[in-house]
Amino acid sequence: MCLAAPSRVLEVADGMALTECFGERRHVSLLLLTDDVQVGDYLLIQAGGFAFERVEPARAEEALNLMQALMSQGGDARQWGAVA
Known part of the structure; x- marks a missing residue:
């Protein structure tokens, strides 16, 4: 199972986007999307980027607020799905 937290788009250039989620920034490919992506949009991202x-x-x-509530109770969304 995969859990994708919505990531906010900070920059878009050449089929790639710089996104941010819970303070983590990463570059992701927009190749699978048919919609135009703009700065400020929220995206779901596969583990492969x-x-x-x-x-x-x-x-x-709404999803980010729920995840933040879970993390405030001692959970860490960055570790969800990590192999123990």
């Missing part, structure tokens, strides 16, 4: 879906801002904020 490919954005696969654009998410409405309200839905993204």
Whole structure:
């Protein structure tokens, strides 16, 4: 199972986007998307670094708030899915 946290787009150039989620920045490929991506959009990103879906801002904020609530109770979303 894969859990994708919505990542906010900071920059877009040459089929790539710089995104941020929970303070972590990374460059991702936009190759799988058919929609135009703009700065400020939220994306779901596969583990391999490919954005696969654009998410409405309200839905993204709701998901991020839920994840933040879980992390505030001692969980770390960056470790979800990590092999123990």
